[in-house]
Amino acid sequence: MKLRRPKYLVDPPSSxxxxxxxxxxxxxxxxxxVEPEDxxxxxxxxxxxNEEQNNTQSIEVGLTPSTATIDGTPYQKEQFKGKIxxxxxxxxxESERIVVVKSQNDVPYEHWIAMTExxxxxxxxxxxxxxxxxxxxxx
Amino acid sequence: xILRRKKLEANVxxxxxxxxxxxLLIFIVLLARARDDSHLVWQPATGSExxxxxxxxxxxxxxxxxxxxxxxxxxQNENISDQLSxxxxxxxxxxxxxxxxxxxxxxxxxxxxxxEAISEAGGxxxxxxxxxxAIKTP
Numbered sequence: 345m346k347l348r349r350p351k352y353l354v355d356p357p358s359s360x361x362x363x364x365x366x367x368x369x370x371x372x373x374x375x376x377x378v379e380p381e382d383x384x385x386x387x388x389x390x391x392x393x394n395e396e397q398n399n400t401q402s403i404e405v406g407l408t409p410s411t412a413t414i415d416g417t418p419y420q421k422e423q424f425k426g427k428i429x430x431x432x433x434x435x436x437x438e439s440e441r442i443v444v445v446k447s448q449n450d451v452p453y454e455h456w457i458a459m460t461e462x463x464x465x466x467x468x469x470x471x472x473x474x475x476x477x478x479x480x481x482x483x
Numbered sequence: 484x485i486l487r488r489k490k491l492e493a494n495v496x497x498x499x500x501x502x503x504x505x506x507l508l509i510f511i512v513l514l515a516r517a518r519d520d521s522h523l524v525w526q527p528a529t530g531s532e533x534x535x536x537x538x539x540x541x542x543x544x545x546x547x548x549x550x551x552x553x554x555x556x557x558x559q560n561e562n563i564s565d566q567l568s569x570x571x572x573x574x575x576x577x578x579x580x581x582x583x584x585x586x587x588x589x590x591x592x593x594x595x596x597x598x599e600a601i602s603e604a605g606g607x608x609x610x611x612x613x614x615x616x617a618i619k620t621p
């Protein structure tokens with residue numbers, strides 16, 4: 345004689361499902377919103393301030409895609425680091441430590457950021473020199 | 484003879500609550516996605532001694548196609564200053580951080596005008612970079 349096991353209908357507890365779904369959604373949201381934000385703050389003095397400081401003699405750094413120049417003399421990256429540190433160590437006031445960076449149009453951001461990092465770590469204050477286009481109407 | 488009124492129970496159907504909450508969340512997530520810039524393709528340049536920004540009021544991205552975005556929306560360089568000024572309003576110094584995310588190969592012709600515009604708007608520039616140690620050599 346075979347004894348049949350009775351079948352019980354067991355429902356999973358559905359009341360906690362909402363909470364589980366909610367916690368899972370929050371978990372995914374937190375994971376999705378983590379974006380890189382680490383970086384380097386940079387203070388670029390405003391144009392008005394630059395105009396005031398034009399009277400003092402500032403260091404001019406020119407950037408090309410592969411090299412950098414200091415007051416017209418070209419240097420490789422390692423040489424540049426030593427030279428700019430040497431120049432800036434002799435400067436005492438804040439206005440003397442202003443470094444005017446003039447980049448060629450094809451200088452990549454990676455090179456620019458590396459060079460300005462060197463200048464700032466050496467104590468320099470970076471300002472930009474941009475070319476402006478002006479339309480002059482001749483009468 | 485007093486006839487008692489039959490009491491009708493009116494319960495809020497709790498089974499649908501989960502679905503309603505879920506739909507609301509999807510709606511909120513979609514709205515949030517429309518503002519952020521996580522869909523943009525750019526690769527950060529490298530740097531050392533990186534710090535986290537104390538706050539963040541706006542973000543400017545220049546992607547690998549040299550297109551500039553303010554808070555995830557395309558913008559011309561000439562309009563950055565005005566729109567950023569409106570976004571930053573009268574916030575005090577120290578609370579005017581602008582995240583600047585530029586693809587590492589973008590050239591000065593495209594990123595320098597954006598830097599100038601941030602400076603003009605009184606934004607505090609924060610270059611988003613990748614730590615040097617994170618570079619994997621093949």
